[in-house]
Each structure stands twice: as structure tokens, then as C-alpha cells.
């Protein structure tokens with residue numbers, strides 16, 4: 001194989017992380033020619049609506065997957081958290097590279113910590129998951145929806161439309177913006193991350209042996225196992241975008257340790273699960289089963305019917 005065509009979104013973050021990934025590939029294969037193809041997705045076009053209201057999974061990936069199926073590109077580089085838990089027939093995640101920081105980053109005016117925000121402070125977030133977890137622990141805060149690329153959101157904070165915002169640490173770190181910006185990083189007990197947050201998913205055609213061989217050189221099996229647990233949990237919970245769902249797996253003492261969370265959007269109902277094990281699919285499925293037994297399914301069913309109205 002002499003040349004590989006790479007599909008990516010054209011946001012600043014997508015281009016930056018794609019370049020960082022292909023640089024790591026180029027380091028292993030100095031003679032490989034790498035060509036980029038930028039693809040605009042539906043999620044990039046709709047910028048004024050809360051994403052969970054737009055509905056449909058894979059808003060940031062569908063057009064790129066179509067380009068893979070059409071053989072216009074050889075690999076697609078996605079933020080794993082944007083990739084639905086079920087892939088189209090014929091496509092697979094050929095490689096999961098090293099994971100960036102999976103945590104959420106809290107950024108406030110005057111660097112006030114989250115726990116010190118006064119009553120009525122306005123926190124901007126784009127995600128039901130962050131909103132629900134905030135309201136559960138800090139019911140005195142006001143959540144307002146914010147959208148746009150990272151720099152747009154940071155500007156909205158500067159303009160003081162919000163007292164604080166929460167963004168994925170990974171995006172800020174990849175852009176090199178984290179040091180002078182972040183007030184504090186929220187750990188798993190403060191704010192459990194989104195499924196796949198901080199990881200990239202490199203998607204390709206399942207039968208493209210040449211590409212799969214190349215991708216092996218930059219694959220991280222530990223990250224692949226952890227994100228497989230998270231994605232199995234997501235799949236089993238049948239999380240539509242209407243459901244606040246979180247999950248994070250780490251390797252701990254040679255085992256996988258997973259925490260999952262399902263909440264109502266107002267943060268009042270909260271179902272959590274913690275599981276250890278060695279087999280990713282089993283852990284994800286077990287966490288989902290435990291939560292369903294405890295009643296989490298009720299939240300999902302309510303939200304799914306409301307969502308279709």
C-alpha cells in the first residue's frame with residue numbers, strides 16, 4: 001500500500017486530531033502517502049439547535065461512513081464519542097489509538113470552582129449528560145444549552161453570557177488550549193464522561209486487509225478493550241440521544257473497572273453501576289442488565305416516547 005485517503009470533518013478540532021493521528025501513522029510508515037478529504041456532516045450544518053433535539057444517531061459521522069462505503073476514502077477518523085454503537089454493515093473500527101484525557105473540563109469566569117458557584121449561576125453545556133449530573137449534585141445551578149465549536153463556546157463564556165461552561169478536556173488538550181483555560185478537571189465522581197470520550201475511532205471497510213494491517217501499528221489494545229465495554233453498555237441501554245447516559249472504563253490491577261450511569265434529564269433519577277471483569281462485552285452487558293433490573297429502563301422508555309412526540 002503506497003497511499004491512504006483519510007476522511008475527516010473540517011472543524012478545527014477534527015482536522016487537528018486527524019493530523020495528530022496521521023503523524024503517528026506516518027512515523028511508522030515513512031513512505032506512505034497520506035491524502036485528506038474533508039467532509040461536511042449534518043451535525044456541522046445544524047449549529048443553532050440542541051443536538052439531542054435534532055434526533056438521529058451519528059449526525060457527525062454518516063456522510064463520512066458513506067464515503068467509506070463508496071470507496072472515496074480508505075479510513076475515517078472520528079471522535080469515538082460521536083460514533084454510534086452499531087456500525088453500518090461492512091464497516092468496522094479498525095483501530096483505537098491512544099486515548100486523550102477522558103474527563104470533562106470545567107471553565108468559569110474568574111476561575112470559581114464548580115462547588116463554589118453561587119445559586120443561580122448559569123452553566124453552559126451542550127449535553128444532557130452533563131446537565132443531568134450537574135443538576136443532581138448542584139440543583140441550585142441553571143443549565144443553559146450552548147452549541148458551536150470549542151472556540152465559539154469559549155467566546156460565549158468571555159462575553160459573559162454564561163458563568164461557566166463544561167467541555168471535554170480532550171478537545172482542549174488536542175488544540176493546546178487547556179493550560180490557561182481550564183479551571184478544574186472533573187473526575188469520575190463529579191462528572192462521569194460520555195461513552196468513548198477522549199478516544200478516537202478509526203473506521204474502515206471490514207474487508208480492507210491492507211488498511212487493517214497498517215492500522216495495527218498504532219492500535220492500543222487496552223483502550224480498545226475499555227471503550228468496547230463502554231460501547232457495549234451504550235448499545236444494551238439502547239441510548240437514544242434523548243437519554244443522559246455516561247460510562248467510563250479503565251484498566252485497574254490487570255482488570256477492567258467500569259462505571260456506568262443513566263439519569264433523568266432533571267438529575268432527579270439516577271442509576272449507577274460499577275463492574276469489574278476481564279471480558280469487555282460481558283462487563284458492558286452485565287452493567288446494562290443490572291441497571292435495567294434496578295429500573296433504569298423506565299427513564300429510557302419515558303424519554304423515547306416523549307422524544308417521538
Ligand SMILES: NCc1[nH]cc(CCC(=O)O)c1CC(=O)O
Nearest residue numbers: 079081167168170171197198199
Ligand atoms: N460533543 C462534541 C464533541 N465530540 C468530541 C469532542 C471532543 C472530545 C472527545 O474527543 O471526546 C467534542 C467536544 C466536547 O464535547 O466538548
